[in-house]
Amino acid sequence: PIPTDRQIEVDIPRCHQYDELLSSPEGHAKFRRVLKAWVVSHPDLVYWQGLDSLCAPFLYLNFNNEALAYACMSAFIPKYLYNFFLKDNSHVIQEYLTVFSQMIAFHDPELSNHLNEIGFIPDVNVFPLHKIFHLWDTLLLGNSSFPFCIGVAILQQLRDRLLANGFNECILLFSDLPEIDIERCVRESINLFCWTPKSATYRQHAQPPKPTSDSNGIRSSTPFFSTECPDPPKTDLSRESIPLNDLKSEVSPRISAEDLIDLCELTVTGHFKTPTKKTKSSKPKLLVVDIRNSEDFIRGHISGSINIPFSAAFTAEGELTQGPFTTVLQSFKGKVIVIVGHVAKHTAEFAAHLVKMKYPRICILDGGINKIKPTGLLTVPSPQI
Numbered sequence: 001p002i003p004t005d006r007q008i009e010v011d012i013p014r015c016h017q018y019d020e021l022l023s024s025p026e027g028h029a030k031f032r033r034v035l036k037a038w039v040v041s042h043p044d045l046v047y048w049q050g051l052d053s054l055c056a057p058f059l060y061l062n063f064n065n066e067a068l069a070y071a072c073m074s075a076f077i078p079k080y081l082y083n084f085f086l087k088d089n090s091h092v093i094q095e096y097l098t099v100f101s102q103m104i105a106f107h108d109p110e111l112s113n114h115l116n117e118i119g120f121i122p123d124v125n126v127f128p129l130h131k132i133f134h135l136w137d138t139l140l141l142g143n144s145s146f147p148f149c150i151g152v153a154i155l156q157q158l159r160d161r162l163l164a165n166g167f168n169e170c171i172l173l174f175s176d177l178p179e180i181d182i183e184r185c186v187r188e189s190i191n192l193f194c195w196t197p198k199s200a201t202y203r204q205h206a207q208p209p210k211p212t213s214d215s216n217g218i219r220s221s222t223p224f225f226s227t228e229c230p231d232p233p234k235t236d237l238s239r240e241s242i243p244l245n246d247l248k249s250e251v252s253p254r255i256s257a258e259d260l261i262d263l264c265e266l267t268v269t270g271h272f273k274t275p276t277k278k279t280k281s282s283k284p285k286l287l288v289v290d291i292r293n294s295e296d297f298i299r300g301h302i303s304g305s306i307n308i309p310f311s312a313a314f315t316a317e318g319e320l321t322q323g324p325f326t327t328v329l330q331s332f333k334g335k336v337i338v339i340v341g342h343v344a345k346h347t348a349e350f351a352a353h354l355v356k357m358k359y360p361r362i363c364i365l366d367g368g369i370n371k372i373k374p375t376g377l378l379t380v381p382s383p384q385i
Contacts, residue, residue: 002036002039002040004039004046004047005036007047007049008032008035008036008047008052009032011049011051011052012028012031012032012035012052013028015031015052015053015056016053016056016060016126016128016129018128019060019129021060021063022056022059022060027059027063030059030063030066030069031052031055031056031059033066034055034058034059034066034069034070034073035047035051035052035055037066037070038051038055038070038073038074041074042074042085044086045085045086045087046085046086046087047085048084048085048089051085053126054073054076054077054081055069055073056129056132057129057132057133057136058070058072058073058076060129061133076140078207079143079144079207080139080144080147082144082205082206082207083205084096091205091244092205094244094248095203095204095205095244095247096203096205097121098244098247098248099148099201099202099203099247099253100122100148100151101121102200102250102251102252102253103148103149103151103152103196103200103201103253104122104152104155105251105252105253105355105362106196106200106252106253106360106361106362106363107152107156107192107195107196107360107361108152108155108156108159108360109354109355109356109357109358109359109360109362110163110358111155111156111159111162111163112251112355113355113356113358114162114163115162115170116251118166118167118170119167120162120167120170120171122151122155122174123174127180127182131180131182134182134183134186135150135182135185135186138186138189138190142193144203144206144207145193145196145198145201146189146193148196148201149189149190149192149193149196150185150189152189152192153184153185153186153188153189153192154180154185156188157180157181157184157185158173158178158180161173161178195336195361197253197255197259197263197336197363198256198259199238199239199254199255199256199258199259199366200253200254200255200259200363201253202238202239202254202256204241209234235258237256237257237258237261237371237375238256238258239254239255239256239366240366240367246344249348250348250351250352250364251348251351251352251355252339252348252351252352252354252355252362252363252364253363253364254363254364254365254366255338255363255364255365255366256366257365257366257367257371257372257375260288260302260338260365260372261372261375261377263286263336263338264286264288264302264303264304286335286336286337286338287305287306287328287329287332287335287336287337287338288302288304288305288306288337288338288340288365289305289306289308289325289329289337289338289339289340289350290302290305290306290307290308290340290341290369291307291308291309291310291313291339291340291341291346291347291350292307292309292310292340292341292342292369293309293311294307294309296342297309298380298381299380300373300378300379300380301369301378301379302340302369302372302377302378302379303377303379305340306325306328306329307325308323308325308326308329310341310343310346310349310350313350313353314353318353318356318357319357320357333359333360334360334361335361336361336363337354337359337361337362337363338363338364338365339351339354339362339363339364339365340365340368340369340372341365341368341369342368342369342370343368344364344368347364347365347368348364351363351364
């Protein structure tokens, strides 16, 4: 007997009980054994409601091998739900929801604006087993950030109904989730994953990454299917941890200096590489918007970046002030746009303005221009003759 026995006994009869195997007396007994084995073998963690739902697919697929079902669940949880089962997990959950909110803003600013206006935080219910299997077959090929992309893909299937309704209607919509096309969800989540810079989904409370020699800024869809996508190791140019309240105050995600350097294809001389001609580039185009004043910009900036000083960037109505680079910015709508400055509050506000204007794929350089200075990659314009 353990203290969580009562909660386990309550949860099991409610978990996928439409299924004959899991609803059988033997199914209940196996459920109980696997869940209790996990609880007693993880003394630093506790049983939270929802652990039964994580156990169900592995138990169903390994019904006659409880040890394998337990092993699968024990490997799955630290990769995708690291520290979710701490006794006090509020900081972990809050960080996860904040990053998810930033991912919605990154991929679908119109939907993000609406959800923020009505104060609705999406909450996806449990899918039937046959849909979970299909979804997790893809999920298990990605790293710990892939569930964010699945979440956004699901929301985008519901976006028309979400955009047309207020808070109460959205609550009702999620309490009785409409039919979701899982094949479409898988397809679109992979596309979202490939468009998302690795560091944009950084979480302080994620599982510490394993060392790897690969470091591409935006993922190519090919390695996604051919091998596991590990989480990147930490370097001097990686993202830094910031307080949760600061993270919550930012609508757009941050990306690391190493991601920016890779995405801009900067060489040690600080210039763009000459792109080789390909039928289809594995990396999307990217624009760096430097919001420092023009004097600071001239002293040194990222090669290929444009300068839109924060102080005069927007009108009182929140519209972009027309200037020499406004057209360039507008022409990059739909591509990844990185906001760079030296005042974190200003870069966050500039990014939030663009999200309000329905610019997708907006992100902020973590650490600002100061993170790039030590690399020697800043360039100074040649003097005019």
